[in-house]
Amino acid sequence: MTTQPRARRAFWGDIRFLIGVALVILSIVGVWLIVSSARETTPVLQANRTIAQGEALASDDFRVVEVSLGSVVDGYLAPQDLHSGMIAARTLEGGELLPAVAAADSQSSRTTNIVVESSVGIPENVAVGTPVELWYSPPLEDDGEFDAPRILSADVVVASIPESDGMLAQRSAAVELVIDRADVADVLAAITSGAALSIVPLGGGA
Template sequence: MTTHPRTKRAFWGDIRFFIGIALVILSILGVWLIVSSARETTPVLQANRTIAQGEALASDDFRVVEVSLGAVLDEYLAPQDLVSGMIASRTVETGELLPAVATADAQSGRTTNIVIESSVGLPEHIGVGTPVELWYSPPLDDAGEYDAPRILAADVVVASIPESDGMLAQHSAAIELIIDRADVADVLAAITGGAALSVVPLGAGS
């Protein structure tokens, strides 16, 4: 009986075996890292009230919440990121996480606050952060006649409503507005000139 020598297994076959094991291990490790990352939370700031554009940002306006943001973590502010001199560059709604793009340095702000008296009262749905237009009617004479109303300042934001009861006011009402600094002179001139001022929410029509 003729015997044949046993063929020795090629070395490259053993290498493929070990490569296969390594790939399985790397796959398991990758899944574990993804799951672990999803479970990691980071403290970030969440607004506990509506903050109007141009308002100064203070720690009392926020609460710290633990959230899992993953790759977008750097887009939101943590408690240590809030420093003196920051303002809101846009309105931040109640419950919204504070994004970095919604903040700016106060010295770079182009807006200021001014309180006006609306001659026709305020609609009930106007609140802090509401975008509005400021209209005015110049006086014609001393008899109480006024010219046709026209826009005095556009892209205005409500900062606060002093002594507002939230209902449709029947008489004049004070309101604090955030306006562009370029419009301040015109607004003050309208006030001192005795013009009738009114606030119109954007989208309400003219």
């Protein structure tokens, strides 16, 4: 009568011991998997410079870096993912990894580039990739004056700025802009009509 309870206690004690060992093993395996995952790296593209929205993406503008991205690795482009005809869907800062959503096919792009002449020069704080507004003042008839300025296109990004030989403040008033295709007709009409155009950084005044 006394041996049976002892046998049961020994049996359940063995089960608890085995469960404890299994939990320890699972814990060790889990830690090992986490450490292994953290050490696993993937080659992705990193911008060498600021790339403006709408600019063609070329391999020379990127370097390959090994990074640990975990589950979000599919959200970034590897060297083999870059192909001819891709453009920046938004401005990429120098040193930024290239997200898949920041690359687009040029055929499906809603933007295009237009060079305009600013009648008041280009502010010093405007650089490639700077979001700006394009303002214009329509010419008045016969008197050489201009009407009150107004916004011509509000969603514009600077693609390039030709530099003059002088100081930065004296750089050319020509600037290449990335403009929504829906605004192209209005911008071209303003240029051909002789309107005074000006570039205003977002947050600045007209």
